[in-house]
Amino acid sequence: MAGENGAEGGSGLSIHPMDQFIVKPLFGDGPVGMFTVTNVTLWLALAVGCVALLMVIATRGRNIVPSRGQSVAELAYGFIYKMVEDVSGRDGLKYFPYIMTLFLFIVFANFLGLIPMSFTTTSHIAVTAVLALAVFLTVMVLGFVKNGAAFLGLFWVSSAPLALRPVLAIIELISFFVRPVSHSIRLAGNIMAGHAVLKVFAGFAAVTAVAPLAIIGMVGVYALEVLVAFIQAYVFTILTCVYLKDALHPGH
Amino acid sequence: MATETPVIVDGHAGETVAQEIEAGMPQLDFSTFPNQIFWLLIALFAIYFILTRIGLPRVGGVLAERQGTITNHIAAAEELKLRAQHAEKAYDKALADARIEAGKIVAAAKADIQGDLDQAIAKADEEIAAKSAESEASINEIRKGAVAAIEEVAKETAGALVGALGGTSDQAAIDAAVQARLKG
Numbered sequence: 241m242a243g244e245n246g247a248e249g250g251s252g253l254s255i256h257p258m259d260q261f262i263v264k265p266l267f268g269d270g271p272v273g274m275f276t277v278t279n280v281t282l283w284l285a286l287a288v289g290c291v292a293l294l295m296v297i298a299t300r301g302r303n304i305v306p307s308r309g310q311s312v313a314e315l316a317y318g319f320i321y322k323m324v325e326d327v328s329g330r331d332g333l334k335y336f337p338y339i340m341t342l343f344l345f346i347v348f349a350n351f352l353g354l355i356p357m358s359f360t361t362t363s364h365i366a367v368t369a370v371l372a373l374a375v376f377l378t379v380m381v382l383g384f385v386k387n388g389a390a391f392l393g394l395f396w397v398s399s400a401p402l403a404l405r406p407v408l409a410i411i412e413l414i415s416f417f418v419r420p421v422s423h424s425i426r427l428a429g430n431i432m433a434g435h436a437v438l439k440v441f442a443g444f445a446a447v448t449a450v451a452p453l454a455i456i457g458m459v460g461v462y463a464l465e466v467l468v469a470f471i472q473a474y475v476f477t478i479l480t481c482v483y484l485k486d487a488l489h490p491g492h
Numbered sequence: 493m494a495t496e497t498p499v500i501v502d503g504h505a506g507e508t509v510a511q512e513i514e515a516g517m518p519q520l521d522f523s524t525f526p527n528q529i530f531w532l533l534i535a536l537f538a539i540y541f542i543l544t545r546i547g548l549p550r551v552g553g554v555l556a557e558r559q560g561t562i563t564n565h566i567a568a569a570e571e572l573k574l575r576a577q578h579a580e581k582a583y584d585k586a587l588a589d590a591r592i593e594a595g596k597i598v599a600a601a602k603a604d605i606q607g608d609l610d611q612a613i614a615k616a617d618e619e620i621a622a623k624s625a626e627s628e629a630s631i632n633e634i635r636k637g638a639v640a641a642i643e644e645v646a647k648e649t650a651g652a653l654v655g656a657l658g659g660t661s662d663q664a665a666i667d668a669a670v671q672a673r674l675k676g
Contacts, residue, residue, distance in 0.1 A: 258517055263524040274526040284535035291539045295547030302554050304561055310554070317551040337548055341540045365519045366528040371536075432519065 255443030257436040261363055279359040280367075283352055287361065290348040316344065320477065327481035331488055338378070339484075342371060343477040350431060350469035354462070362472075363432040365424060372424035375480050383487035394490040423479060430472050434465040639674075646670045 266277045294316070298309025306314055320343050324336050346362055353360025361367050383391035395412040397405055438461050444454040518524070650666045 261518040263518060263521070263527065272524045272527050274530050276527055278524075278527055278531070280524075280528050281531045284531050288535050288538045288542070291547075292542050295543060295551065299547070299550050299554065302550060302557075304554070304558050306554070310551075313547070313551055314555060317548065317555070337540065337544045340543055340548060341536060344543070345536060345539050361528075361532070363519070364528055366525045367532050370529050370532050374536075428519065 255440055257439035257443070260359070260435060260439060261432065263364075280361055280364075283349070283359045283361050286352055287345055287348040290352065291344045295344070316340075323478060324481055324484075327478060328485045328488060332481065332484050335484060339477060339480055342375070342480060343473055346371070346427065346476055347470065347473040350473055351466075353431060353435065354465060354469060360431055360435055363428055363435055365428045368424035368428040369420070371427075371476070372420040375423065375483060376420035379483045379487040382484075383490060386488060387490055391487070391490045394486055419483065423476065427472050427476050430468055434461065434468055437461050438465065643670060643674060646674065 263272055263278050263280055265272060266279055266282055270276070272278055294309065294313050298307070299313045301307055301310060303310060317340070320340050321333070321336060324332050324339055328335070349360070349362040349367075352358055353363065383394070387393075395409045395416065397408045397412065400408055438458060441454045441458040441461060445451050445458065447454075647666055647670050650670055651663065654660075654666065
Protein backbone atom coordinates (compact mmCIF):
# COMPACT_ATOMS: atom_id res chain seq x y z
CA MET A 241 0.00 0.00 0.00
CA ALA A 242 3.06 2.12 0.20
CA GLY A 243 3.83 4.63 -2.45
CA GLU A 244 0.62 5.12 -4.38
CA ASN A 245 0.12 8.70 -3.32
CA GLY A 246 3.04 10.58 -1.92
CA ALA A 247 3.24 14.29 -2.46
CA GLU A 248 0.74 15.55 -4.90
CA GLY A 249 2.82 18.43 -6.06
CA GLY A 250 1.46 21.96 -6.05
CA SER A 251 0.99 23.30 -2.57
CA GLY A 252 3.68 21.18 -0.98
CA LEU A 253 3.57 17.93 0.86
CA SER A 254 0.25 16.23 1.35
CA ILE A 255 0.38 12.83 2.93
CA HIS A 256 -2.71 10.74 3.46
CA PRO A 257 -1.54 7.91 5.67
CA MET A 258 -5.06 6.78 6.48
CA ASP A 259 -6.43 6.67 2.94
CA GLN A 260 -5.23 3.12 2.56
CA PHE A 261 -7.75 1.99 5.14
CA ILE A 262 -10.82 3.41 3.44
CA VAL A 263 -13.46 0.85 2.69
CA LYS A 264 -14.82 1.46 -0.78
CA PRO A 265 -16.94 -0.46 -3.22
CA LEU A 266 -15.02 -2.52 -5.69
CA PHE A 267 -17.38 -1.79 -8.57
CA GLY A 268 -18.73 1.73 -9.04
CA ASP A 269 -18.86 4.13 -6.13
CA GLY A 270 -22.19 3.90 -4.41
CA PRO A 271 -22.59 3.82 -0.64
CA VAL A 272 -21.16 0.89 1.30
CA GLY A 273 -24.08 -1.29 2.27
CA MET A 274 -23.93 -4.54 4.14
CA PHE A 275 -23.69 -6.73 1.05
CA THR A 276 -21.72 -4.39 -1.17
CA VAL A 277 -18.69 -6.06 -2.70
CA THR A 278 -15.87 -3.90 -1.39
CA ASN A 279 -12.12 -4.01 -1.21
CA VAL A 280 -12.66 -5.72 2.15
CA THR A 281 -14.43 -8.52 0.31
CA LEU A 282 -11.61 -8.82 -2.17
CA TRP A 283 -8.83 -9.04 0.39
CA LEU A 284 -10.78 -11.36 2.67
CA ALA A 285 -11.38 -13.58 -0.33
CA LEU A 286 -7.67 -13.50 -1.11
CA ALA A 287 -6.92 -14.54 2.47
CA VAL A 288 -9.35 -17.43 2.12
CA GLY A 289 -7.69 -18.27 -1.17
CA CYS A 290 -4.26 -18.30 0.45
CA VAL A 291 -5.49 -20.59 3.21
CA ALA A 292 -6.91 -22.92 0.59
CA LEU A 293 -3.68 -22.71 -1.37
CA LEU A 294 -1.59 -23.64 1.64
CA MET A 295 -3.79 -26.22 3.33
CA VAL A 296 -5.46 -27.82 0.32
CA ILE A 297 -3.50 -27.28 -2.87
CA ALA A 298 -0.04 -27.54 -1.32
CA THR A 299 -0.92 -30.70 0.59
CA ARG A 300 -2.72 -32.51 -2.22
CA GLY A 301 0.22 -34.88 -2.70
CA ARG A 302 -0.08 -36.25 0.86
CA ASN A 303 3.55 -37.14 0.56
CA ILE A 304 5.38 -38.97 3.29
CA VAL A 305 8.38 -36.90 2.30
CA PRO A 306 6.68 -33.50 1.95
CA SER A 307 7.04 -31.03 -0.86
CA ARG A 308 7.96 -27.46 0.02
CA GLY A 309 4.37 -26.22 0.30
CA GLN A 310 3.27 -29.27 2.20
CA SER A 311 6.04 -28.91 4.72
CA VAL A 312 4.98 -25.30 5.36
CA ALA A 313 1.40 -26.48 5.91
CA GLU A 314 2.67 -29.17 8.26
CA LEU A 315 4.80 -26.63 10.07
CA ALA A 316 1.77 -24.37 10.61
CA TYR A 317 -0.33 -27.33 11.71
CA GLY A 318 2.31 -28.58 14.13
CA PHE A 319 3.01 -25.09 15.45
CA ILE A 320 -0.61 -24.35 16.36
CA TYR A 321 -1.38 -27.89 17.45
CA LYS A 322 1.50 -27.83 19.91
CA MET A 323 0.55 -24.36 21.09
CA VAL A 324 -3.02 -25.44 21.83
CA GLU A 325 -1.80 -28.59 23.53
CA ASP A 326 0.80 -26.79 25.64
CA VAL A 327 -1.29 -23.79 26.62
CA SER A 328 -4.86 -25.09 26.77
CA GLY A 329 -4.15 -28.68 27.70
CA ARG A 330 -5.13 -31.86 25.94
CA ASP A 331 -8.87 -31.21 26.21
CA GLY A 332 -8.31 -27.93 24.39
CA LEU A 333 -7.37 -29.87 21.27
CA LYS A 334 -11.06 -30.24 20.50
CA TYR A 335 -11.04 -26.55 19.61
CA PHE A 336 -7.89 -26.76 17.51
CA PRO A 337 -9.73 -26.16 14.19
CA TYR A 338 -11.18 -22.88 15.52
CA ILE A 339 -7.82 -21.65 16.67
CA MET A 340 -6.18 -22.78 13.45
CA THR A 341 -8.84 -20.83 11.54
CA LEU A 342 -8.09 -17.69 13.54
CA PHE A 343 -4.35 -18.03 13.18
CA LEU A 344 -4.32 -18.74 9.46
CA PHE A 345 -6.78 -15.96 8.76
CA ILE A 346 -4.82 -13.36 10.73
CA VAL A 347 -1.45 -14.42 9.43
CA PHE A 348 -2.58 -14.32 5.80
CA ALA A 349 -4.53 -11.11 6.22
CA ASN A 350 -1.48 -9.47 7.80
CA PHE A 351 0.92 -10.64 5.12
CA LEU A 352 -1.46 -9.82 2.27
CA GLY A 353 -1.67 -6.35 3.78
CA LEU A 354 2.07 -5.98 3.32
CA ILE A 355 1.72 -6.16 -0.43
CA PRO A 356 2.03 -2.64 -1.77
CA MET A 357 -1.35 -1.09 -2.76
CA SER A 358 -3.23 -3.77 -0.87
CA PHE A 359 -5.94 -3.34 1.71
CA THR A 360 -5.24 -4.68 5.18
CA THR A 361 -8.38 -6.23 6.63
CA THR A 362 -6.84 -6.83 10.05
CA SER A 363 -6.10 -3.12 10.44
CA HIS A 364 -9.82 -2.54 10.95
CA ILE A 365 -11.22 -2.62 14.42
CA ALA A 366 -14.48 -4.03 13.04
CA VAL A 367 -12.65 -7.13 11.89
CA THR A 368 -10.49 -7.67 14.94
CA ALA A 369 -13.37 -6.89 17.28
CA VAL A 370 -15.42 -9.64 15.69
CA LEU A 371 -12.52 -12.04 16.09
CA ALA A 372 -11.92 -11.02 19.71
CA LEU A 373 -15.59 -11.04 20.61
CA ALA A 374 -16.00 -14.47 19.08
CA VAL A 375 -13.19 -15.70 21.31
CA PHE A 376 -14.58 -13.86 24.33
CA LEU A 377 -18.11 -15.16 23.92
CA THR A 378 -16.89 -18.68 23.20
CA VAL A 379 -14.82 -18.62 26.37
CA MET A 380 -17.71 -17.30 28.43
CA VAL A 381 -20.27 -19.78 27.08
CA LEU A 382 -17.83 -22.67 27.20
CA GLY A 383 -16.79 -21.78 30.73
CA PHE A 384 -20.31 -21.81 32.05
CA VAL A 385 -21.37 -24.88 30.07
CA LYS A 386 -18.33 -26.89 31.15
CA ASN A 387 -18.00 -25.74 34.73
CA GLY A 388 -21.33 -24.18 35.66
CA ALA A 389 -21.05 -21.75 38.54
CA ALA A 390 -17.54 -23.02 39.24
CA PHE A 391 -16.48 -20.85 36.30
CA LEU A 392 -16.92 -17.87 38.59
CA GLY A 393 -14.00 -19.29 40.59
CA LEU A 394 -11.92 -17.61 37.93
CA PHE A 395 -12.65 -14.34 39.73
CA TRP A 396 -12.42 -15.66 43.26
CA VAL A 397 -8.72 -16.14 43.90
CA SER A 398 -8.84 -18.84 46.55
CA SER A 399 -5.10 -18.81 47.10
CA ALA A 400 -5.15 -15.17 48.27
CA PRO A 401 -5.93 -14.05 51.82
CA LEU A 402 -9.66 -13.75 52.43
CA ALA A 403 -9.56 -10.01 52.96
CA LEU A 404 -7.94 -9.46 49.61
CA ARG A 405 -10.30 -11.66 47.65
CA PRO A 406 -13.10 -9.14 46.98
CA VAL A 407 -10.57 -6.61 45.74
CA LEU A 408 -8.92 -9.18 43.55
CA ALA A 409 -12.32 -10.29 42.32
CA ILE A 410 -13.06 -6.79 41.08
CA ILE A 411 -9.68 -6.57 39.39
CA GLU A 412 -10.11 -9.99 37.82
CA LEU A 413 -13.59 -9.08 36.66
CA ILE A 414 -12.39 -5.89 35.03
CA SER A 415 -9.45 -7.61 33.42
CA PHE A 416 -11.76 -10.32 32.13
CA PHE A 417 -14.07 -7.88 30.43
CA VAL A 418 -11.24 -5.79 29.09
CA ARG A 419 -9.84 -8.83 27.35
CA PRO A 420 -11.84 -8.51 24.11
CA VAL A 421 -10.96 -4.84 23.91
CA SER A 422 -7.23 -5.32 24.37
CA HIS A 423 -7.34 -8.46 22.26
CA SER A 424 -8.82 -6.65 19.27
CA ILE A 425 -7.13 -3.28 19.61
CA ARG A 426 -3.71 -4.85 20.00
CA LEU A 427 -3.96 -6.47 16.58
CA ALA A 428 -5.70 -3.65 14.72
CA GLY A 429 -3.56 -0.99 16.37
CA ASN A 430 -0.26 -2.67 15.57
CA ILE A 431 -1.13 -3.30 11.96
CA MET A 432 -2.70 0.11 11.42
CA ALA A 433 0.16 2.02 13.04
CA GLY A 434 2.77 0.18 11.05
CA HIS A 435 1.01 0.75 7.77
CA ALA A 436 0.39 4.41 8.54
CA VAL A 437 4.07 4.91 9.35
CA LEU A 438 5.01 3.22 6.10
CA LYS A 439 2.71 5.58 4.28
CA VAL A 440 4.18 8.63 5.98
CA PHE A 441 7.67 7.55 4.98
CA ALA A 442 6.41 6.95 1.47
CA GLY A 443 5.05 10.49 1.41
CA PHE A 444 8.39 11.93 2.45
CA ALA A 445 10.16 9.89 -0.19
CA ALA A 446 8.72 12.32 -2.74
CA VAL A 447 10.85 15.12 -1.33
CA THR A 448 14.26 14.86 -2.93
CA ALA A 449 16.20 16.10 0.06
CA VAL A 450 15.01 13.43 2.44
CA ALA A 451 14.19 10.73 -0.09
CA PRO A 452 17.17 8.43 0.68
CA LEU A 453 16.45 8.68 4.39
CA ALA A 454 12.76 8.05 3.85
CA ILE A 455 13.43 5.04 1.68
CA ILE A 456 15.86 3.57 4.20
CA GLY A 457 13.23 4.22 6.84
CA MET A 458 10.62 2.46 4.75
CA VAL A 459 12.81 -0.58 4.30
CA GLY A 460 13.42 -0.73 8.02
CA VAL A 461 9.78 -0.26 8.95
CA TYR A 462 8.73 -2.77 6.33
CA ALA A 463 11.08 -5.35 7.81
CA LEU A 464 9.65 -4.59 11.22
CA GLU A 465 6.14 -4.92 9.82
CA VAL A 466 6.92 -8.36 8.43
CA LEU A 467 7.93 -9.34 11.93
CA VAL A 468 4.88 -7.67 13.44
CA ALA A 469 2.57 -9.38 10.94
CA PHE A 470 3.62 -12.76 12.22
CA ILE A 471 4.04 -11.85 15.87
CA GLN A 472 0.60 -10.28 16.14
CA ALA A 473 -0.99 -13.37 14.62
CA TYR A 474 1.00 -15.46 17.07
CA VAL A 475 0.05 -13.27 20.04
CA PHE A 476 -3.61 -13.28 19.10
CA THR A 477 -3.57 -17.06 18.80
CA ILE A 478 -1.69 -17.75 22.00
CA LEU A 479 -3.95 -15.39 23.96
CA THR A 480 -6.92 -17.25 22.54
CA CYS A 481 -5.35 -20.44 23.86
CA VAL A 482 -4.82 -18.84 27.27
CA TYR A 483 -8.44 -17.68 27.42
CA LEU A 484 -9.58 -21.10 26.32
CA LYS A 485 -7.59 -22.62 29.16
CA ASP A 486 -9.47 -20.34 31.56
CA ALA A 487 -12.76 -21.63 30.18
CA LEU A 488 -11.72 -25.27 30.48
CA HIS A 489 -9.88 -25.06 33.79
CA PRO A 490 -11.01 -22.03 35.77
CA GLY A 491 -9.24 -21.26 39.01
CA HIS A 492 -5.60 -20.45 39.48
CA MET B 493 -7.15 14.30 13.50
CA ALA B 494 -10.40 14.44 11.65
CA THR B 495 -9.89 17.69 9.85
CA GLU B 496 -6.17 17.70 9.22
CA THR B 497 -6.23 15.79 5.99
CA PRO B 498 -8.88 16.73 3.55
CA VAL B 499 -9.77 13.66 1.58
CA ILE B 500 -11.82 13.45 -1.52
CA VAL B 501 -14.10 10.52 -1.05
CA ASP B 502 -16.28 10.17 -4.03
CA GLY B 503 -19.99 9.80 -3.87
CA HIS B 504 -21.60 10.45 -0.55
CA ALA B 505 -20.73 13.95 0.45
CA GLY B 506 -24.01 14.22 2.29
CA GLU B 507 -23.10 12.09 5.31
CA THR B 508 -21.03 14.80 6.91
CA VAL B 509 -20.25 13.20 10.26
CA ALA B 510 -19.28 9.87 8.84
CA GLN B 511 -17.33 11.68 6.20
CA GLU B 512 -15.38 13.67 8.72
CA ILE B 513 -14.53 10.60 10.76
CA GLU B 514 -13.64 8.67 7.65
CA ALA B 515 -11.29 11.40 6.68
CA GLY B 516 -9.41 10.91 9.92
CA MET B 517 -9.69 7.26 10.69
CA PRO B 518 -11.58 4.97 8.33
CA GLN B 519 -11.50 2.39 11.12
CA LEU B 520 -14.06 4.43 13.04
CA ASP B 521 -16.47 4.86 10.17
CA PHE B 522 -19.25 2.78 11.57
CA SER B 523 -21.20 2.84 8.33
CA THR B 524 -18.80 0.28 6.89
CA PHE B 525 -18.98 -2.04 9.89
CA PRO B 526 -21.91 -4.19 8.73
CA ASN B 527 -20.19 -4.71 5.43
CA GLN B 528 -16.88 -5.71 7.02
CA ILE B 529 -18.48 -7.95 9.60
CA PHE B 530 -20.67 -9.64 7.03
CA TRP B 531 -17.79 -10.46 4.71
CA LEU B 532 -15.49 -11.36 7.59
CA LEU B 533 -17.96 -13.92 8.90
CA ILE B 534 -18.28 -15.42 5.45
CA ALA B 535 -14.50 -15.55 5.13
CA LEU B 536 -14.09 -17.15 8.56
CA PHE B 537 -16.73 -19.75 7.84
CA ALA B 538 -15.10 -20.45 4.51
CA ILE B 539 -11.71 -20.94 6.14
CA TYR B 540 -13.21 -23.06 8.90
CA PHE B 541 -15.00 -25.16 6.32
CA ILE B 542 -11.88 -25.60 4.22
CA LEU B 543 -9.81 -26.53 7.24
CA THR B 544 -12.20 -28.98 8.89
CA ARG B 545 -13.32 -30.65 5.68
CA ILE B 546 -10.06 -30.92 3.82
CA GLY B 547 -6.99 -29.20 5.23
CA LEU B 548 -6.64 -30.38 8.80
CA PRO B 549 -7.68 -34.03 8.37
CA ARG B 550 -5.32 -34.29 5.45
CA VAL B 551 -2.32 -32.76 7.19
CA GLY B 552 -3.11 -34.63 10.41
CA GLY B 553 -3.37 -37.84 8.42
CA VAL B 554 -0.08 -37.23 6.68
CA LEU B 555 1.65 -36.48 9.98
CA ALA B 556 0.20 -39.59 11.62
CA GLU B 557 1.12 -41.66 8.62
CA ARG B 558 4.65 -40.32 8.68
CA GLN B 559 4.91 -41.04 12.38
CA GLY B 560 3.70 -44.55 11.69
CA THR B 561 6.16 -45.00 8.87
CA ILE B 562 9.02 -43.74 10.98
CA THR B 563 8.04 -46.02 13.85
CA ASN B 564 7.78 -48.96 11.47
CA HIS B 565 11.13 -48.21 9.93
CA ILE B 566 12.77 -47.88 13.31
CA ALA B 567 11.27 -51.22 14.36
CA ALA B 568 12.43 -52.78 11.11
CA ALA B 569 15.90 -51.32 11.62
CA GLU B 570 15.93 -52.70 15.16
CA GLU B 571 15.00 -56.11 13.84
CA LEU B 572 17.63 -55.96 11.14
CA LYS B 573 20.20 -54.96 13.71
CA LEU B 574 19.20 -57.92 15.85
CA ARG B 575 19.47 -60.17 12.83
CA ALA B 576 22.85 -58.75 12.01
CA GLN B 577 23.95 -59.45 15.55
CA HIS B 578 22.69 -63.02 15.25
CA ALA B 579 24.47 -63.39 11.97
CA GLU B 580 27.65 -62.05 13.52
CA LYS B 581 27.35 -64.51 16.36
CA ALA B 582 26.74 -67.36 13.93
CA TYR B 583 29.71 -66.23 11.90
CA ASP B 584 31.90 -66.10 14.99
CA LYS B 585 30.74 -69.54 15.99
CA ALA B 586 31.35 -70.90 12.52
CA LEU B 587 34.78 -69.34 12.56
CA ALA B 588 35.60 -70.89 15.92
CA ASP B 589 34.27 -74.26 14.75
CA ALA B 590 36.27 -74.05 11.58
CA ARG B 591 39.35 -73.21 13.58
CA ILE B 592 38.85 -76.19 15.85
CA GLU B 593 38.19 -78.37 12.82
CA ALA B 594 41.30 -77.07 11.15
CA GLY B 595 43.28 -77.80 14.28
CA LYS B 596 41.96 -81.34 14.29
CA ILE B 597 42.79 -81.81 10.64
CA VAL B 598 46.26 -80.46 11.16
CA ALA B 599 46.80 -82.77 14.11
CA ALA B 600 45.50 -85.74 12.16
CA ALA B 601 47.67 -84.85 9.20
CA LYS B 602 50.67 -84.46 11.48
CA ALA B 603 50.01 -87.84 13.07
CA ASP B 604 49.60 -89.38 9.63
CA ILE B 605 52.78 -87.88 8.37
CA GLN B 606 54.58 -88.93 11.53
CA GLY B 607 53.33 -92.50 11.04
CA ASP B 608 54.39 -92.53 7.44
CA LEU B 609 57.67 -91.05 8.37
CA ASP B 610 58.24 -93.60 11.12
CA GLN B 611 57.33 -96.36 8.76
CA ALA B 612 59.59 -95.03 6.09
CA ILE B 613 62.43 -94.67 8.59
CA ALA B 614 61.89 -98.17 9.88
CA LYS B 615 61.80 -99.50 6.38
CA ALA B 616 64.91 -97.61 5.45
CA ASP B 617 66.64 -98.86 8.59
CA GLU B 618 65.66 -102.37 7.70
CA GLU B 619 66.91 -101.98 4.20
CA ILE B 620 70.11 -100.47 5.44
CA ALA B 621 70.55 -103.32 7.88
CA ALA B 622 69.88 -105.87 5.15
CA LYS B 623 72.25 -104.11 2.79
CA SER B 624 74.99 -103.89 5.37
CA ALA B 625 74.57 -107.56 6.31
CA GLU B 626 74.79 -108.48 2.68
CA SER B 627 77.84 -106.36 2.23
CA GLU B 628 79.42 -107.89 5.28
CA ALA B 629 78.75 -111.36 3.94
CA SER B 630 80.23 -110.47 0.62
CA ILE B 631 83.22 -108.86 2.34
CA ASN B 632 83.70 -112.02 4.38
CA GLU B 633 83.45 -114.10 1.27
CA ILE B 634 85.92 -111.85 -0.48
CA ARG B 635 88.19 -112.02 2.54
CA LYS B 636 87.87 -115.79 2.64
CA GLY B 637 88.56 -115.92 -1.05
CA ALA B 638 91.53 -113.67 -0.58
CA VAL B 639 92.89 -115.80 2.24
CA ALA B 640 92.45 -118.90 0.17
CA ALA B 641 94.10 -117.20 -2.73
CA ILE B 642 96.95 -116.06 -0.51
CA GLU B 643 97.36 -119.60 0.80
CA GLU B 644 97.35 -120.93 -2.70
CA VAL B 645 99.81 -118.29 -3.88
CA ALA B 646 102.00 -118.85 -0.80
CA LYS B 647 102.00 -122.58 -1.30
CA GLU B 648 102.80 -122.27 -4.94
CA THR B 649 105.42 -119.64 -4.30
CA ALA B 650 106.90 -121.70 -1.51
CA GLY B 651 106.94 -124.78 -3.78
CA ALA B 652 108.53 -122.82 -6.57
CA LEU B 653 111.07 -121.34 -4.17
CA VAL B 654 111.92 -124.71 -2.77
CA GLY B 655 112.25 -126.07 -6.32
CA ALA B 656 114.42 -123.17 -7.37
CA LEU B 657 116.63 -123.60 -4.36
CA GLY B 658 117.15 -127.18 -5.47
CA GLY B 659 115.13 -128.97 -2.92
CA THR B 660 112.53 -131.52 -3.44
CA SER B 661 109.21 -130.17 -2.97
CA ASP B 662 107.35 -132.04 -0.39
CA GLN B 663 103.88 -130.76 -0.91
CA ALA B 664 102.61 -131.79 2.45
CA ALA B 665 105.49 -130.16 4.36
CA ILE B 666 105.09 -126.97 2.40
CA ASP B 667 101.41 -126.84 3.10
CA ALA B 668 101.94 -127.33 6.78
CA ALA B 669 104.66 -124.68 6.89
CA VAL B 670 102.56 -122.18 4.97
CA GLN B 671 99.59 -122.85 7.16
CA ALA B 672 101.70 -122.38 10.27
CA ARG B 673 103.08 -119.14 8.95
CA LEU B 674 99.64 -117.79 7.94
CA LYS B 675 98.32 -118.40 11.36
CA GLY B 676 101.21 -116.70 13.00
